[in-house]
Amino acid sequence: MTTSTPTRTDAEPVRRHIRTLYAAGFTDRRIAAIAGLAPETVSSFTRPINRAGNRKGVKRTCTPSVASKILAVRAEDALPGLVDATATRRRVQALIAIGWPIEHIARHIGVTGNHLRLAMGRPRVYGRTAQAVIDAYNELKDKRPHRNGVGRVEASRARRRAEANRWPRPAYWAERMDVIDDPDFEPLYGVTRREIVAQDANFIMRTAGLNKAATAARLGVDKSYLDHAFRDHPEYAIEVAA
Structure with a gap:
């Protein structure tokens, strides 16, 4: 048989x-x-x-x-010598966004703040650095900084820095772990619908040569909404005939 x-x-x-x-x-x-x-x-x-x-x-x-x-893929499989720094950078930024200053994150993984800053600015990092950041991220993402050795002023300063740069928090990445290391993925975090409309309208008007009314119609919004979007985000505004 x-x-x-x-x-x-x-x-x-x-x-x-x-x-x-x-x-x-x-x-x-x-x-x-x-x-x-x-x-x-x-x-x-x-x-x-x-x-x-x-x-x-x-x-x-x-x-x-x-x-x-x-x-067959094991959790203990080692990272290669050098890896893309995108995921490392995003994890550090996410921790900063919930109030962890970079000096505290660096100390947690056993390096200096300056070392971690330099690593975040490079296109690739050592696998051991990437793994250390992963471990720190998993340990710190659910903890409150001010209850774990971070002053409230320091934590507030870290959060303001992240807000100014629109760095997503861990809660954002929790639903997107499949793309946290994808440099082509652009996180639309802290971006309002009006800003997205202004960006899209700017692209359409520049590339297709449409006026505001036609552009608004293509985007499925009223022309008045597009006017408001350009008013709120003048960096995308294009002056053309209505």
């Missing part, structure tokens, strides 16, 4: 394993790189809504080959 190899297998164990890897600081891109898969294959297990905003059903099955490759 012969037995056939199953063509599909339960996706739930794979999904649980991916979430364990997320908790260890991995992202879809990192898991995919180790497993030899496309990032979209990994993200399909945990993201019911894709990046285009279309709702998709939760994956219930997958091929045994994909399952075995993902399950």
Whole structure:
């Protein structure tokens, strides 16, 4: 009697394993790189809504080959010597956004504040630095700075700096861990609908040559709304005939 190899297998164990890897600081891109898969294959297990905003059903099955490759990725797999600094920078910025001064974050990972500032300004960082920031982020993101050695004035100053730069908080990234290391992903954090309309209108009017009324119609808003958007964000305003 012969037995056939199953063509599909339960996706739930794979999904649980991916979430364990997320908790260890991995992202879809990192898991995919180790497993030899496309990032979209990994993200399909945990993201019911894709990046285009279309709702998709939760994956219930997958091929045994994909399952075995993902399950083979271990949380203790070391990061390579140098990695893209995007995720490191965003994690540090998120901690600053909830009141952790960079000096305290740096001390927590065993480096100086100046060392961490320089690392944040570089396109790549050492894997050990990236991992240290992941560990610090996971430990500090749910703690209140003023109850853990940070003065209230220092914490307030850190938060104001983050607000001025529109740095997302950990709560924002909690829903977007699959793209925290993606340099092409632009977080629209702290951006109002009017600013988005002003930005889009600026692009349309410059590239398509439309006037305000036609641009507003294309964006699905009233011309008066576009006028208000340009008034609130004059850096995007374009003076053309109505």
